[in-house]
Structures are given as structure tokens and as C-alpha cells.
Amino acid sequence: MKIITKVVANRIKSTLPSVIDQEQSAFIQGRLITDNALVAMECFHWMKKKRKGKKGVMALKLDMSKAYDRIEWKFVEIVLSFMGYPPSMVSLIMRCVSTVSYQVLINGQPSSPFTPQRGLRQGDPLSPYLFVLCADVLSGLIHKEVATNNLHGIKIARSAPQISHLFFADDSLLLARANQAEARIIMKILEQYQQASGQVVNLDKSEASFSRNVPNEEINTICELMRVKAVEAQSRYLGFPVPFGRSKKVIFAGVMDRVWKKLKGWKEKFLSRAGKET
Numbered sequence: 001m002k003i004i005t006k007v008v009a010n011r012i013k014s015t016l017p018s019v020i021d022q023e024q025s026a027f028i029q030g031r032l033i034t035d036n037a038l039v040a041m042e043c044f045h046w047m048k049k050k051r052k053g054k055k056g057v058m059a060l061k062l063d064m065s066k067a068y069d070r071i072e073w074k075f076v077e078i079v080l081s082f083m084g085y086p087p088s089m090v091s092l093i094m095r096c097v098s099t100v101s102y103q104v105l106i107n108g109q110p111s112s113p114f115t116p117q118r119g120l121r122q123g124d125p126l127s128p129y130l131f132v133l134c135a136d137v138l139s140g141l142i143h144k145e146v147a148t149n150n151l152h153g154i155k156i157a158r159s160a161p162q163i164s165h166l167f168f169a170d171d172s173l174l175l176a177r178a179n180q181a182e183a184r185i186i187m188k189i190l191e192q193y194q195q196a197s198g199q200v201v202n203l204d205k206s207e208a209s210f211s212r213n214v215p216n217e218e219i220n221t222i223c224e225l226m227r228v229k230a231v232e233a234q235s236r237y238l239g240f241p242v243p244f245g246r247s248k249k250v251i252f253a254g255v256m257d258r259v260w261k262k263l264k265g266w267k268e269k270f271l272s273r274a275g276k277e278t
Contacts, residue, residue: 026169056214063205067170072198
């Protein structure tokens with residue numbers, strides 16, 4: 001089975017650059033994690049400097065709860081067919097996805113095998129590509145609202161493209177105008193995607209940051225409407241620290257702590273047994 005999934009994964013991988021939207025940078029040939037990280041940094045920097053104007057903007061960082069485990073198999077099948085993959089390949093992929101069984105240990109003894117009804121196996125070479133194909137549906141819903149002017153991304157320069165969202169696998173960043181109308185549109189999009197895919201957005205762990213020209217009353221209203229918490233600025237994005245509006249000492253304190261712990265471990269290797277005991 002592993003050989004079959006690897007072969008199918010290699011065939012799908014070559015088609016993804018022409019199928020998946022540019023906003024997704026995970027597992028796509030020719031795209032790097034740094035692409036979205038650099039764009040996000042520019043957006044955060046622009047938001048920090050925006051102090052004037054009536055139209056404020058917001059950045060919503062979503063937390064997907066158990067992203068791989070909740071994907072509905074029927075949704076995967078529909079997405080593959082809609083993307084134009086031939087029925088024979090769709091059937092083969094679905095057999096790879098659904099022919100799986102699990103056992104759990106109960107008091108040290110393995111239970112009887114049981115078959116799950118949804119979810120993608122982590123560690124399977126096919127799973128990342130199927131996940132980004134499914135996540136592209138969320139991207140499509142956002143693009144649809146942008147095209148009808150119901151949702152507006154941000155433009156960091158007059159001639160720059162409009163940026164409404166950035167994805168890296170299940171790491172999602174949404175950018176929009178900071179008003180109640182667009183907050184409701186975002187919630188409608190997320191509700192549609194959750195109902196179709198089976199995924200769940202953990203709003204308790206999701207965060208929203210706002211440009212400086214958004215009044216505190218509007219921030220509180222939007223956060224209450226979307227049921228997310230407001231943060232002054234995003235602290236990290238894709239593992240990279242966001243330096244804008246924060247002390248450089250605070251940003252790099254974690255890096256320094258990890259370096260010192262590593263150096264301390266090296267030093268202990270050269271100590272004698274007596275030295276280690278003291």
C-alpha cells in the first residue's frame with residue numbers, strides 16, 4: 001500500500017502548481033514557506049504604519065482543530081472530481097484513503113480492529129497533497145467574495161496586488177477591512193467550509209490584529225462577533241518572529257534561551273563525573 005500511495009502522490013504532486021491557488025505555499029513545487037512569510041511580514045508592517053484613514057484593516061490568524069483528522073472522505077472525493085482528476089485515479093485515491101484500520105491498547109491489550117469514517121493519515125505521502133486540495137476550496141470561497149466586492153483584502157502599495165489570504169497547509173491568515181460587514185462575510189465563509197469539509201475552526205485559539213486607525217469600540221465589536229481574541233500584533237507567523245511594534249529583546253529572548261541551553265549541554269559533555277555531580 002505504501003508503494004501505491006507514493007506512486008499516486010508523485011503523480012498528483014506534478015499537477016498541483018496549475019491547480020492550487022497562489023495563496024497556498026505548502027507542498028507545491030516551486031513555492032517556498034518563505035514566500036508567504038515575507039508577504040505576511042510586509043502586510044503586518046503596513047498595518048503597523050497605518051494610523052490615518054477611515055478604512056482600517058484586520059488580520060485573522062485561524063487555528064484549525066485536528067485539521068487532518070476531521071476531513072470528510074466524501075468531501076475529498078468531490079474535490080478531486082471537481083478539480084478534473086480522472087474517475088479511475090479518484091477511485092484509486094479513495095481506496096488508498098479508506099482502506100485503513102486501527103487498533104488501540106486497552107489495559108495493555110490491543111483491541112479489535114476498527115475502520116474510521118473520515119480523516120487523512122498523518123505520515124502518509126498522499127495526505128499533504130489531498131489536504132491542500134481540500135483547503136483550496138476555502139481559498140475559492142474567499143476569492144468569490146472578493147470578486148463580488150463583499151470582501152476586500154489589503155494593498156500595501158498603490159500598484160500592489162490585493163491580498164485577502166495566505167495559506168501554508170492548515171496555517172491560515174485572512175486579511176480584510178475591519179468592519180462588521182466583512183467580519184460577517186468571513187464567518188459565513190468559515191461556516192460553509194466547515195459544513196462541507198468536516199473541519200472545525202478553533203475560535204478560542206484564533207487571533208485578530210488590527211491596524212492603528214481602528215477604534216477600540218470597533219475592535220471589541222468585531223471580536224465579539226467573530227468570537228476571537230484581539231492581540232496588539234501577531235507574535236509569530238510560520239515560526240518566524242514578527243518584529244514590528246515589539247521590543248527586539250523580547251523577540252529574540254526565546255532564541256537566546258535556546259542557544260544558551262544548547263551551549264550548556266555542550267559544556268557538560270566535557271565535564272568529568274565528579275564535575276557533573278557538583
